[in-house]
Amino acid sequence: MPRRRLLELGAIGLLAGLFSGLFGVGGGVVVVPLLILWLAYGEREATGTSLVAIVITALAAVIAQAAYGNVHVREGILVGVPAVGGVLLGTWLQQRVPGAVVRLLFAIFLAATAALLAVRG
Amino acid sequence: MIAAAIAIGVAAGVLSGLLGIGGGALFVPALVLLLGLGQVEAQATSLLAIVPVALVGAWRQGHYGNLRLGEGLVIGVLAVPGALLGVVVVNAVPERAIELAFALLLLWIAWTLGSGAWRELRGDAAPDVRP
Numbered sequence: 408m409p410r411r412r413l414l415e416l417g418a419i420g421l422l423a424g425l426f427s428g429l430f431g432v433g434g435g436v437v438v439v440p441l442l443i444l445w446l447a448y449g450e451r452e453a454t455g456t457s458l459v460a461i462v463i464t465a466l467a468a469v470i471a472q473a474a475y476g477n478v479h480v481r482e483g484i485l486v487g488v489p490a491v492g493g494v495l496l497g498t499w500l501q502q503r504v505p506g507a508v509v510r511l512l513f514a515i516f517l518a519a520t521a522a523l524l525a526v527r528g
Numbered sequence: 529m530i531a532a533a534i535a536i537g538v539a540a541g542v543l544s545g546l547l548g549i550g551g552g553a554l555f556v557p558a559l560v561l562l563l564g565l566g567q568v569e570a571q572a573t574s575l576l577a578i579v580p581v582a583l584v585g586a587w588r589q590g591h592y593g594n595l596r597l598g599e600g601l602v603i604g605v606l607a608v609p610g611a612l613l614g615v616v617v618v619n620a621v622p623e624r625a626i627e628l629a630f631a632l633l634l635l636w637i638a639w640t641l642g643s644g645a646w647r648e649l650r651g652d653a654a655p656d657v658r659p
Contacts, residue, residue, distance in 0.1 A: 416599050420606025427607070428614020429623075431571065431628055434607050435549030452596060454548025455589025459600025461550045461582040464607045465575045472572035478638045479573045484536045484623065486537035486555055486576075487577030493541020494551075494581045498588035501546050507648040513547050514642025520553065521634035523584060524627055 415446060420460065427464070434464050436520055439513060448505035450513075455498075533562045537577070545585050550578040 423434040426524075435457045442453035470476050485488045501509060536558040540551035552574045559570035589595045 408602070413602060414601075415600040417606045420603035421610040421613075423603065424607035424612075425614040425617070426630065428611035428616075429618045430627060431637065433550040433552045434604075435547065436634070438553065438603060439548045440641055444637070448596075449594070451589065451592070451594040452547070455586060455592075455594040456596045456600040456603070457548035458544070458582040458586040458589065459595065459597060460604035460607060461548075462586060463601065463604025464611065465550060465578040465582060467608045468598020468611070469575035469579060470573065472575060475572070477569050477572035478576050479559075479565060479569055480576065482533075482559055482565060483573045484578035485563070486533055486540065486558055486574075487580055489534045489537035489549055490541030490555070490577055490581045491584050493538040493543075494537075494545040494585040495541075495588060497542035497545020497547075498585055498592065499545070501544070502592050505561075505649065507645040510544065510641050510645035511649065514638040514645065516543070516547055516549070516553075517634050517638035517641070521631040521638065523622060524631040524634070527627070 419445075421461070424464065430524060432520060432524070434461055436453065440517070443510065451501060451507040454501065454509065529562045533558050534560070540577075541581055543576075544581050546586075550574075551581055552578060598644070 419438055422441070424438040426432055426437050427434050435454075438457040439453045439461055441513065442448040442456060443450060469478060536554050540554035540558075543545060543549060543554065544551040547644060555574035556570045556576050559565045559573055561584070565573060572642075586600070590597070
């Protein structure tokens with residue numbers, strides 16, 4: 408991987424981590440738009456690649472949280488297992504809609520995230 | 529309550545697959561409001577659910593030919609020190625002002641992404657034109 412590319416990707420990673428540490432938003436909120444708008448990724452590649460980054464960050468964070476005893480395994484399985492079914496459906500569905508629809512849905516999700524941040528007192 | 533939590537779990541997974549997010553935006557409120565966890569525990573537990581969801585989502589996108597594995601790994605590895613830095617900063621500066629600034633930034637990005645997509649869907653722009 409060329410050095411310039413590494414720097415761009417590293418900057419996206421650092422920003423995503425910084426904002427999630429600061430505001431508790433997930434990394435995808437930052438990674439997906441930056442990959443699309445800055446690195447000219449297609450919508451599907453941006454969302455797929457974002458999920459790879461999320462695996463790493465969520466894994467590191469859950470190990471740290473488990474050390475503090477904050478992780479409730481039973482409840483995690485209760486919502487996580489149905490969600491694995493959901494993600495199979497979501498990725499399948501995503502292949503069947505235009506990329507612009509994915510971008511529009513993401514824009515709506517971002518606006519909702521912004522609104523929640525703004526009203527959170 | 530359990531049925532509702534399962535339903536929200538499915539919805540979180542669908543959103544995760546569609547949008548490339550972890551799903552914490554739905555996991556956390558479900559864990560707090562339906563399963564009675566505290567905010568900190570809900571955020572920690574949400575991460576546990578996110579790991580397999582993101583893993584399976586990434587695997588499916590790889591199957592569909594939409595994955596840049598190496599690039600995603602670079603982003604993910606660098607996000608870890610970024611998050612640690614964020615946690616340090618958030619304890620040192622007044623949070624509310626930067627939170628509102630970040631909300632405005634997100635709104636602007638939403639507008640940029642959304643207006644381009646809207647024009648494209650209406651057929652006013654070539655499909656590969658980006659804002």
